[in-house]
Amino acid sequence: MATTYIHFTEEQKDQARCTDLRSFLLRQGEKVERSGSEYKWNHGGAKITIRGNLWFNQYNPEGGDAIAFAREFYGLDFPEAVKFLLEQQGVVILPQKDVPAKEKKPFALPKKNEDMRRVYAYLLKARFLDREVVNAFVRAGLLYEDAEYHNAVFCGSR
Structure with missing residues (x-):
């Protein structure tokens, strides 16, 4: 069934x-x-x-x-x-209401910050990554700091 x-x-x-x-x-x-x-x-x-x-x-x-x-x-x-x-037992089961599907926003990367001081400080001092590794990701365009929340943004490449 x-x-x-x-x-x-x-x-x-x-x-x-x-x-x-x-x-x-x-x-x-x-x-x-x-x-x-x-x-x-x-x-x-x-x-x-x-x-x-x-x-x-x-x-x-x-x-x-x-x-x-x-x-x-x-x-x-x-x-x-x-x-x-x-x-x-006399319990009434109500059918579930169909929830309209929300329109998905197209994915967009966050805006870049002007500098990367906070990301460097976090990755070097808190996560103990080597400066050369972080620099390599930045030079390759795979890492930046977002402007709004100052998060580290790791980007994939195609």
Whole structure:
């Protein structure tokens, strides 16, 4: 099944994960039998043990929470399972609003500063680069100081 993206909050995922499986199955019209402190659900010859929001398959050692239950026995993927379990609890899932794509500005290098004192000071004294290495980058046009924030701007070459 192809699904569209649905954003769930952590609280919604936890709420779906903590769904009481006995109540859930009874709402689905399934027969659930009490067995001590647990419940048993017969599904296609398999005995499924249910305790709160957890289940365990006695014949095929696997189990999990309510989301794993919906995925295993209802053939749903994760978002569908969460949505299904929440809807069974009366939670309304609102569709996400389409956010209009922002127009991307073309990339432009920042304006060059008149001198490079701050970049030299930073690269030599704080980053301990050799002066000759910094000079080589400057001469090749691969390094300059931007005018607004005085950042070191490293440029690629084509």
